[in-house]
Amino acid sequence: MLMRLLLCCGLAAVVTSTQAMTLYKSTDANGVVFFSDRQTPGAQAFVIQERRVERVKPPMPLAPQPRYSQQAYRYPLPWRGGPFRLSQGPNGSFSHTDAKSRYAMDIAMPEGTPIIAARSGVVVKTENEQEGRGSDASGNFVRVRHDDGTEGVYLHLKQGSVSVRAGQRVAVGSPLALSGNTGNSSGPHLHFVVQRASEAGLVSIPYEFNQPVGALPNFALGN
Ligand SMILES: [Zn+2]
Structure with a gap:
């Protein structure tokens, strides 16, 4: 149960740390490609996802060994x-x-x-x-x-x-x-x-x- 809780927290940390940003790619009359955060007619949308991995919790400690070890004895x-x-x-x-x-x-x-x-x-x-x-x-x-x-x-x-x-x-x-x-x-x-x-x-x-x-x-x- 504790492990499940930790796992959920870990996943939540990943989700909340992901930020999405949409950019629009356009080409002007002179053939110059530019990106803007504002949508213009004919622009191609890009969704940039940035993951702030530094906010993700460190790896979980190893699970305790099962009480019943089949090979030990x-x-x-x-x-x-x-x-x-x-x-x-x-x-x-x-x-x-x-x-x-x-x-x-x-x-x-x-x-x-x-x-x-x-x-x-x-x-x-x-x-x-x-x-x-x-x-x-x-x-x-x-x-x-x-x-x-x-x-x-x-x-x-x-x-x-x-x-x-x-x-x-x-x-x-x-x-x-x-x-x-x-x-x-x-x-x-x-x-x-x-x-x-x-x-x-x-x-x-x-x-x-x-x-x-x-x-x-x-x-x-x-x-
Ligand atoms: Zn038998």
């Missing part, structure tokens, strides 16, 4: 064991198509794999009771709010395995639960997504692991 792998592989990445056509999950990553792993916090923060919500597909597509999950306001969400966890509760602070590597296959899950895997609040609700944001994770072949695409 690289996530350690949120599991113990492996190596495991990516079964669906960002923009995956199977289920990573809406705003909440667009940049999620699915990592195929056996049920019961220890899931650990990839970033420190405070647990804000958990679900631990869901059996199988259940009614919630997320299955059992742990949601951790990081100190910058973003949230890391660990989905499809094994029923009864969640070992943290809302309000609890966790550090990188703190055990959260065991992986599972609950909710909208076509096979044992972890769906890990980073989200932030927006006017439209929670939206996923791109993130990167701090080490490469191999990808499984995408059988649907035949490669």
Whole structure:
């Protein structure tokens, strides 16, 4: 809002500092060209615009950095064991198509794999009771709010395995639960997504692991 106000003031300064003046170009009987500020028959009008740029405000200071820096933090792998592989990445056509999950990553792993916090923060919500597909597509999950306001969400966890509760602070590597296959899950895997609040609700944001994770072949695409 402040930036918008500053921008408007800047534009206003430019507009008010522009002065227009009309001159008329004529040629007399002797072929002499002259300019006058008075209109005479047959004269050609010129509008001279003079910009007093010295009155324009100096350049605006840089906008503050956004609170949510997408690249600043690289996530350690949120599991113990492996190596495991990516079964669906960002923009995956199977289920990573809406705003909440667009940049999620699915990592195929056996049920019961220890899931650990990839970033420190405070647990804000958990679900631990869901059996199988259940009614919630997320299955059992742990949601951790990081100190910058973003949230890391660990989905499809094994029923009864969640070992943290809302309000609890966790550090990188703190055990959260065991992986599972609950909710909208076509096979044992972890769906890990980073989200932030927006006017439209929670939206996923791109993130990167701090080490490469191999990808499984995408059988649907035949490669
Ligand atoms: Zn997923």
